[in-house]
Amino acid sequence: MEFQKLVKQLKELNLPEDQHVVVGSGALAARGMREANDFDVLVTKQLWDRLASNYKVEITPEGIENINLGDIQILGKGSVFSDENIADLQTLIQTAEAVEGVCFINLPYLKKFKQKLGREKDLKDIELIDRYLANHG
Template identity: 50%
Template sequence: MNFQELSQKYPVIEEFQVKKIKLSPLGIDILGQGSFYQDPTIAPVDGMIRTADLISGHRFLNLDLLKKFKAKIGKEKDLKDIDLIDRYPDG
Protein backbone atom coordinates (compact mmCIF):
# COMPACT_ATOMS: atom_id res chain seq x y z
CA MET A 1 0.00 0.00 0.00
CA ASN A 2 1.48 3.37 -0.97
CA PHE A 3 1.09 6.84 0.55
CA GLN A 4 -1.73 7.80 -1.82
CA GLU A 5 -3.74 4.69 -0.91
CA LEU A 6 -3.11 5.19 2.80
CA SER A 7 -4.19 8.85 2.54
CA GLN A 8 -7.64 7.63 1.47
CA LYS A 9 -7.93 5.67 4.72
CA TYR A 10 -6.06 7.89 7.22
CA PRO A 11 -5.84 11.68 7.63
CA VAL A 12 -2.79 13.45 6.21
CA ILE A 13 -1.13 15.95 8.54
CA GLU A 14 1.25 18.67 7.37
CA GLU A 15 3.82 19.89 9.92
CA PHE A 16 6.92 21.90 9.09
CA GLN A 17 6.26 21.40 5.34
CA VAL A 18 6.23 17.62 5.85
CA LYS A 19 3.16 15.64 4.79
CA LYS A 20 2.65 12.53 6.87
CA ILE A 21 0.15 9.99 8.07
CA LYS A 22 0.34 9.17 11.76
CA LEU A 23 -0.62 5.60 12.63
CA SER A 24 -1.49 6.00 16.28
CA PRO A 25 -1.22 4.35 18.77
CA LEU A 26 1.63 2.57 16.97
CA GLY A 27 3.73 5.75 16.88
CA ILE A 28 4.53 5.25 13.19
CA ASP A 29 4.79 8.18 10.76
CA ILE A 30 4.47 7.52 7.03
CA LEU A 31 5.99 10.34 5.01
CA GLY A 32 4.83 11.45 1.58
CA GLN A 33 7.21 11.71 -1.36
CA GLY A 34 9.45 14.76 -0.96
CA SER A 35 8.33 15.11 2.65
CA PHE A 36 11.34 13.74 4.40
CA TYR A 37 14.51 15.43 5.53
CA GLN A 38 17.36 14.91 3.12
CA ASP A 39 20.99 15.88 3.44
CA PRO A 40 23.36 14.50 0.81
CA THR A 41 26.31 15.26 3.11
CA ILE A 42 24.97 12.56 5.45
CA ALA A 43 23.69 10.17 2.79
CA PRO A 44 22.17 10.53 -0.68
CA VAL A 45 18.72 9.00 -1.16
CA ASP A 46 20.13 6.06 -3.10
CA GLY A 47 22.53 5.44 -0.20
CA MET A 48 19.65 5.48 2.27
CA ILE A 49 17.83 2.90 0.15
CA ARG A 50 20.94 0.77 -0.41
CA THR A 51 21.79 0.58 3.31
CA ALA A 52 18.21 0.23 4.57
CA ASP A 53 17.47 -2.44 7.15
CA LEU A 54 15.07 -5.15 6.01
CA ILE A 55 12.54 -6.03 8.71
CA SER A 56 9.66 -8.40 7.97
CA GLY A 57 10.01 -7.70 4.26
CA HIS A 58 9.96 -3.89 4.64
CA ARG A 59 12.88 -1.50 4.27
CA PHE A 60 13.62 1.05 7.00
CA LEU A 61 16.29 3.72 7.23
CA ASN A 62 19.16 2.19 9.20
CA LEU A 63 19.60 3.48 12.75
CA ASP A 64 23.05 4.98 12.19
CA LEU A 65 21.74 7.25 9.43
CA LEU A 66 18.57 7.98 11.37
CA LYS A 67 20.65 9.16 14.33
CA LYS A 68 22.74 11.42 12.06
CA PHE A 69 19.65 13.04 10.53
CA LYS A 70 18.02 13.50 13.93
CA ALA A 71 21.21 15.02 15.36
CA LYS A 72 21.39 17.50 12.49
CA ILE A 73 17.73 18.52 12.93
CA GLY A 74 18.34 18.80 16.67
CA LYS A 75 14.75 19.16 17.89
CA GLU A 76 14.14 18.03 21.47
CA LYS A 77 12.12 15.02 20.25
CA ASP A 78 14.93 14.00 17.90
CA LEU A 79 17.54 14.20 20.65
CA LYS A 80 15.33 12.06 22.90
CA ASP A 81 14.97 9.55 20.05
CA ILE A 82 18.77 9.36 19.71
CA ASP A 83 19.07 8.68 23.42
CA LEU A 84 16.49 5.88 23.17
CA ILE A 85 18.28 4.36 20.19
CA ASP A 86 21.60 4.50 22.04
CA ARG A 87 20.10 2.82 25.11
CA TYR A 88 18.48 0.02 23.11
CA PRO A 89 20.60 -3.17 23.45
CA ASP A 90 21.27 -3.52 19.72
CA GLY A 91 21.29 0.25 19.00
Protein backbone atom coordinates in the same frame (compact mmCIF):
# COMPACT_ATOMS: atom_id res chain seq x y z
CA MET B 1 -0.62 3.24 16.09
CA GLU B 2 0.13 -0.45 16.16
CA PHE B 3 3.28 -1.30 14.20
CA GLN B 4 1.63 -4.18 12.30
CA LYS B 5 -1.15 -1.87 11.05
CA LEU B 6 1.41 0.59 9.70
CA VAL B 7 3.30 -2.22 7.97
CA LYS B 8 0.04 -3.44 6.40
CA GLN B 9 -0.88 0.08 5.19
CA LEU B 10 2.55 0.56 3.63
CA LYS B 11 2.55 -2.83 1.92
CA GLU B 12 -0.91 -2.13 0.46
CA LEU B 13 0.62 0.79 -1.47
CA ASN B 14 2.81 -1.68 -3.41
CA LEU B 15 5.75 0.71 -3.59
CA PRO B 16 8.78 -0.74 -5.41
CA GLU B 17 11.21 -1.99 -2.74
CA ASP B 18 14.24 -0.42 -4.41
CA GLN B 19 12.61 3.02 -4.56
CA HIS B 20 11.69 3.80 -0.96
CA VAL B 21 12.83 3.63 2.66
CA VAL B 22 10.99 4.29 5.93
CA VAL B 23 12.70 6.98 8.03
CA GLY B 24 11.90 8.64 11.37
CA SER B 25 10.06 7.02 14.26
CA GLY B 26 8.97 4.06 12.14
CA ALA B 27 12.55 2.82 12.21
CA LEU B 28 12.49 2.97 16.01
CA ALA B 29 9.17 1.13 16.18
CA ALA B 30 10.54 -1.56 13.84
CA ARG B 31 13.18 -2.33 16.44
CA GLY B 32 10.80 -2.17 19.40
CA MET B 33 12.28 1.04 20.84
CA ARG B 34 9.09 3.09 20.86
CA GLU B 35 5.71 3.44 19.16
CA ALA B 36 5.22 5.29 15.88
CA ASN B 37 2.05 7.19 14.95
CA ASP B 38 2.84 6.99 11.26
CA PHE B 39 5.52 6.00 8.76
CA ASP B 40 7.55 8.72 7.08
CA VAL B 41 8.76 7.41 3.74
CA LEU B 42 11.40 8.76 1.37
CA VAL B 43 10.97 7.79 -2.28
CA THR B 44 12.94 8.20 -5.49
CA LYS B 45 12.11 11.10 -7.79
CA GLN B 46 10.54 8.68 -10.27
CA LEU B 47 8.23 7.24 -7.62
CA TRP B 48 7.48 10.71 -6.19
CA ASP B 49 6.41 11.92 -9.65
CA ARG B 50 4.13 8.89 -10.06
CA LEU B 51 2.54 9.38 -6.63
CA ALA B 52 2.24 13.17 -7.08
CA SER B 53 0.28 12.64 -10.29
CA ASN B 54 -2.24 10.47 -8.42
CA TYR B 55 -2.40 12.09 -4.96
CA LYS B 56 -2.53 15.60 -3.55
CA VAL B 57 0.82 17.16 -2.67
CA GLU B 58 0.63 19.32 0.44
CA ILE B 59 3.21 21.70 1.88
CA THR B 60 3.64 21.62 5.66
CA PRO B 61 4.11 24.80 7.72
CA GLU B 62 7.82 23.90 7.76
CA GLY B 63 7.87 23.99 3.95
CA ILE B 64 8.13 20.23 3.40
CA GLU B 65 6.38 18.68 0.41
CA ASN B 66 4.28 15.79 1.63
CA ILE B 67 1.83 13.28 0.20
CA ASN B 68 -0.46 12.14 3.01
CA LEU B 69 -1.74 8.59 2.50
CA GLY B 70 -3.50 7.94 5.79
CA ASP B 71 -0.84 7.00 8.32
CA ILE B 72 1.82 6.90 5.60
CA GLN B 73 3.55 10.21 4.87
CA ILE B 74 5.56 10.38 1.65
CA LEU B 75 8.22 13.04 2.21
CA GLY B 76 9.34 15.29 -0.63
CA LYS B 77 11.47 18.40 -1.01
CA GLY B 78 12.40 20.20 2.17
CA SER B 79 12.60 17.14 4.42
CA VAL B 80 15.72 16.92 6.57
CA PHE B 81 15.90 13.27 5.47
CA SER B 82 16.67 14.56 1.95
CA ASP B 83 19.93 16.15 3.15
CA GLU B 84 22.56 14.57 0.90
CA ASN B 85 25.32 15.94 3.14
CA ILE B 86 24.30 13.14 5.52
CA ALA B 87 23.42 10.48 2.94
CA ASP B 88 21.80 10.33 -0.48
CA LEU B 89 18.61 8.35 -1.01
CA GLN B 90 20.30 5.46 -2.82
CA THR B 91 22.68 5.01 0.12
CA LEU B 92 19.76 5.05 2.54
CA ILE B 93 17.94 2.43 0.47
CA GLN B 94 21.03 0.24 0.01
CA THR B 95 21.92 0.30 3.72
CA ALA B 96 18.33 -0.10 4.93
CA GLU B 97 17.39 -2.95 7.26
CA ALA B 98 14.34 -5.07 6.44
CA VAL B 99 11.85 -5.79 9.22
CA GLU B 100 8.56 -7.55 8.40
CA GLY B 101 9.43 -7.13 4.72
CA VAL B 102 9.71 -3.33 4.99
CA CYS B 103 12.96 -1.40 4.51
CA PHE B 104 13.85 0.93 7.39
CA ILE B 105 16.69 3.46 7.57
CA ASN B 106 19.68 2.08 9.43
CA LEU B 107 20.18 3.50 12.90
CA PRO B 108 23.55 5.27 12.44
CA TYR B 109 22.06 7.33 9.59
CA LEU B 110 18.84 7.95 11.51
CA LYS B 111 20.92 9.23 14.43
CA LYS B 112 22.69 11.74 12.14
CA PHE B 113 19.37 13.07 10.83
CA LYS B 114 17.97 13.26 14.37
CA GLN B 115 21.07 15.20 15.48
CA LYS B 116 20.48 17.69 12.68
CA LEU B 117 16.82 18.11 13.66
CA GLY B 118 17.80 18.62 17.31
CA ARG B 119 14.28 18.85 18.71
CA GLU B 120 13.62 17.54 22.22
CA LYS B 121 11.93 14.40 20.87
CA ASP B 122 14.89 13.82 18.55
CA LEU B 123 17.34 14.05 21.45
CA LYS B 124 15.29 11.43 23.30
CA ASP B 125 15.32 9.25 20.18
CA ILE B 126 19.11 9.59 19.97
CA GLU B 127 19.36 8.24 23.52
CA LEU B 128 17.17 5.28 22.50
CA ILE B 129 19.33 4.66 19.43
CA ASP B 130 22.56 4.82 21.45
CA ARG B 131 21.18 2.40 24.03
CA TYR B 132 19.93 0.02 21.33
CA LEU B 133 23.24 0.04 19.45
CA ALA B 134 25.17 -0.53 22.68
CA ASN B 135 23.07 -3.64 23.37
CA HIS B 136 22.69 -4.96 19.83
CA GLY B 137 25.91 -3.84 18.16
